[in-house]
Amino acid sequence: MTPIAVIGAGSWGTALALVLARNGSPTRLWDINESLVASLKKDRCNLAYDIPEKFPDSLEVFESLESLLADVQDVLIVVPSHVFVRVCQTIQPLLPANVRLAWATKGFAPTPPYFLDYFVGEIFSKDTPMALLCGPSFAKEVAAEQPTAINLTGNNEAFIESLLKRFVCRNFRLQRRADLVGIQLCTVTKNILAIAAGICDGLGYAANTRSAMLAKGLQETQRLILAVGGKADTILSLAGVGDTILTCTDNQSRNRRFGLALGRGGHIVQAKKDIGQAVEGYDNVKQLQEIANQHQLILPIFNGMYRYFYADLSLEKLADIFISV
Missing domain, CATH: 1.10.1040.10 (N-(1-d-carboxylethyl)-l-norvaline Dehydrogenase; domain 2)
Incomplete structure (x- = not known):
């Protein structure tokens, strides 16, 4: 399985990276906070966000955004909504034309028309495969492998199927929903x-x-x-x-x-x-x-x-x- 890059190592980004890695997906994790990245590499867990679960060997923490995205097609963005557009603008030159972009960010962008999929289409392409993961899920419970079910929605069938294979396991389920907006x-x-x-x-x-x-x-x-x-x-x-x-x-x-x-x-x-x-x-x-x-x-x-x-x-x-x- 090809690696997936997770951008944002807060509580939710870390929890989703743990799900991916535990499920056998080679997972890369990065955050703009350099001191946080250093502690993640040292401790192999995210004590700063009260997630003490140890990282599997298949979860690799990266210091460089360029190294994180090297030879990666699938990207998962998990950052606050007010910086989502800026993150997309930063990573776009570093990614291939066939990039597939998922996000677990909740909320609006700061400027009209506010919906995040619009900005993904403008920064990358309207044909870019995109997906959103959202549902009842506290990060600490997901990290602790408490049974969780959330929605998965997007615009590309092949990408949706790929994400289902990466994420779905006994304690983490994705229910498809055809309504991105x-x-x-x-x-x-x-x-x-x-x-x-x-x-x-x-x-x-x-x-x-x-x-x-x-x-x-x-x-x-x-x-x-x-x-x-x-x-x-x-x-x-x-x-x-x-x-x-x-x-x-x-x-x-x-x-x-x-x-x-x-x-x-x-x-x-x-x-x-x-x-x-x-x-x-x-x-x-x-x-x-x-x-x-x-x-x-x-x-x-x-x-x-x-x-x-x-x-x-x-x-x-x-x-x-x-x-x-």
Whole structure:
């Protein structure tokens, strides 16, 4: 089997690299953080991101991006969404014309039209085989080989089949889904809803309030999916309702923890600093509101989150929106 290069050695990138390597795929791992790379090579695990599982021999850590990508056709990008485009621009000259690009990045790019597959098509080619992995999956649990199932979607049958062979094993399953745009949207909405769920709990509201808000948020997500050309039943997928349930109900979610801090009276800047990693939901609220405006959609939950972050809506008024009908 040919090697696959994983770009991004945070918790999620490391966990996916472990799945690949354990499953017999020659796996290369790189990160822009030189001190992190040095510790990965020394410790043969990722203690910086609380992943103590030892790297198999088939997982090789690279110091040089050029060496990482030498003679590689398949690439998996696992970086925060706000740097995804920049990473693609950096690696494009280093890759062959027949490159196949997958990503497990969740969220929007910072600039319109926001969807990551658009930028892959612009930087590489619209015919470039591309794929997205997304679903209910905490990195630490995947690294610890807890049974996990997520969605795999893309535009090229041969690439999809290749990724299935690389990834699928007893404790890690991929369910195919033919809706690249809809799945991408779910990676955004579930994080915003997780912040909202955290706010509910931080304010001291009980399960009734949170559940009503989530039901309405999922309905709004389905309307958004249809508006951008996705499929109605994508909301019921692992990446849709599955990842929303996971992210909104477990404190391993940094978006939920961010919301909890805000609901308990914390300041946005300090709450983000305390999380210590990208809070994708906060970054994507404004972009989602722009898409809703473009399609003339009235979405009270997502609009309420936008107004809370960027206007003068109070937490109490936001909570009223969560349970209004």
